[in-house]
Amino acid sequence: xxxxxxxxxxxxxxxxxxxxxHSILEDIKYDDTRQQALERLxxxxxxxxxxxxxxxVCTSQWDVIDALADCLYHESDRRLAxxxxxxxxxxxxxxxxxxxxxxxxxxLDSVLMVIQNGYSESYLCCILLMNLTFLDDxxxxxxxxxxxxxxxxxxxxxxxELVLKTYTRFLARKVLSxxxxxxxxxxxxxxxxxxxxxxxxxxxxTDIPSxxxxxxxxxxxxxxxxxxxxxxxxxxxxxxNLAKHVESADCLKSLNAKHAFDSIVGQGGIHDxxxxxxxxxxx
Numbered sequence: 001x002x003x004x005x006x007x008x009x010x011x012x013x014x015x016x017x018x019x020x021x022h023s024i025l026e027d028i029k030y031d032d033t034r035q036q037a038l039e040r041l042x043x044x045x046x047x048x049x050x051x052x053x054x055x056x057v058c059t060s061q062w063d064v065i066d067a068l069a070d071c072l073y074h075e076s077d078r079r080l081a082x083x084x085x086x087x088x089x090x091x092x093x094x095x096x097x098x099x100x101x102x103x104x105x106x107x108l109d110s111v112l113m114v115i116q117n118g119y120s121e122s123y124l125c126c127i128l129l130m131n132l133t134f135l136d137d138x139x140x141x142x143x144x145x146x147x148x149x150x151x152x153x154x155x156x157x158x159x160x161e162l163v164l165k166t167y168t169r170f171l172a173r174k175v176l177s178x179x180x181x182x183x184x185x186x187x188x189x190x191x192x193x194x195x196x197x198x199x200x201x202x203x204x205x206t207d208i209p210s211x212x213x214x215x216x217x218x219x220x221x222x223x224x225x226x227x228x229x230x231x232x233x234x235x236x237x238x239x240x241n242l243a244k245h246v247e248s249a250d251c252l253k254s255l256n257a258k259h260a261f262d263s264i265v266g267q268g269g270i271h272d273x274x275x276x277x278x279x280x281x282x283x
Contacts (some may be wrong), residue, residue, distance in 0.1 A: 020044075021062055028067050038071065038080040052086060057094040060157055065090070066103040072110040072121075074149035082114075082124035098100035099138035108145050116159055118166070119135070120178045126163075126185035129156075133192035143193050143202065160186050164211045171215070171231070173244055180231075187212060187234040194241035194248075203238075204248035212238045212253055217260035223267055236274045243281040256280040 020040075041064070042260035044052045056064050064086070072079035085107075088094055098107060111125040115141035134137045147155045163186045190208065193199040203209065215235040219226075220240040227231040239257070252258075260273035 012113055015054070021056065023065070025064065025067050028071065034071070034074070034077055038077055038084065042080055042084045045084055050087075050090075053091050054093050057088050057091075057097050063103055064105055065098055065101070069103060069110040072114055072125075075119075076113065078119065078121050079124070082121045082128065086128050086131065088123060089128050089177075092135070095132050095138060096136040099132050099135060099141055104141075108110050108142070111228040112146055112156060112159065113238070113266040115163065115182075116154065122163065123178055123185050124183035126182060126189050130185060130189040130192055133189060135270075136196075139193055139196050139199060142189075143196075143199050150202065156204065159189060161206045161208050164208060168211060168214070170209065181214075184229075184231045184234065187215070187231060187238060188229065191237045191241065194238055197245050200242050200245045204242055204251035209239075209242060209248075209251050209257075212259050213252070213255055213260055216264075223264065223269075223271060226271055233271070235276075236271060238275050239278055243278050249281060252278075253282050 003249075023030070024037045024041050026212075027033035028041075043049065045056065065085070068085050068088075070082045071077040089098055098104060100216070111128060114125045115122045125149065129142055133142050143154060145156045149155060152158065163182055167179040167183045169179050171183060188202060190212070194203055212235045215231050216239070219232050221230075221232065239252065242252055258279050261278050264271050264275035265279060266272065
């Protein structure tokens with residue numbers, strides 16, 4: 001079978017697909033047709049139609065990403081645009097286009113705007129950035145975006161730090177909140193960014209390590225609820241990444257982090273493995 005048939009709509013549908021995308025992108029330009037156009041676009045990227053995701057992004061015929069990024073500035077359209085962008089960021093083939101393509105600056109600017117303004121869709125933008133940074137080449141791009149480093153208070157790293165500082169208090173609530181989800185998925189993004197040494201070292205020079213450590217140490221959830229991509233699971237992975245490098249490990253040692261894992265060691269499972277690794281490396 002031609003691999004193209006696995007990734008693109010069937011031949012008989014290709015012409016209709018092209019016409020439909022062009023029609024949707026035209027309708028997105030106008031206030032009175034934008035919402036319906038976004039609903040159609042989201043439907044075309046949903047799980048049942050996931051085969052549309054790659055041809056929708058990996059083409060020069062149109063620019064879906066640029067159109068969706070512009071929608072993040074419209075309150076009534078923001079959530080649906082975020083959900084569609086998240087769907088499109090899942091295929092590996094799309095990640096490089098979204099992170100380095102002609103629309104990447106507009107996309108990252110728009111996403112950063114949503115997070116910095118504290119909009120309720122911030123957690124969706126954090127998921128989007130996390131999805132993109134599963135691509136190794138995208139990690140430095142995202143980490144250093146908008147000035148990068150620690151001196152710029154508007155850099156993405158300082159923005160992530162502010163999200164954790166601002167919303168950690170919402171974790172005390174028993175109900176799920178968009179603020180708590182912003183903390184969780186920011187931690188997921190940090191998990192990806194700290195897999196590279198530069199990311200680990202930069203993060204270690206912020207207040208992020210102490211906050212992430214508290215998500216493990218102060219968790220009220222029993223260990224069996226630390227499921228994949230839970231806040232505790234993601235936090236442990238961030239801490240493991242930091243412990244792998246001397247300078248960032250020294251940061252954890254200064255926080256007396258090794259004692260935060262005493263109750264986990266010996267319990268079995270992946271969390272035991274990670275906690276044991278941390279205790280050994282922070283001894």
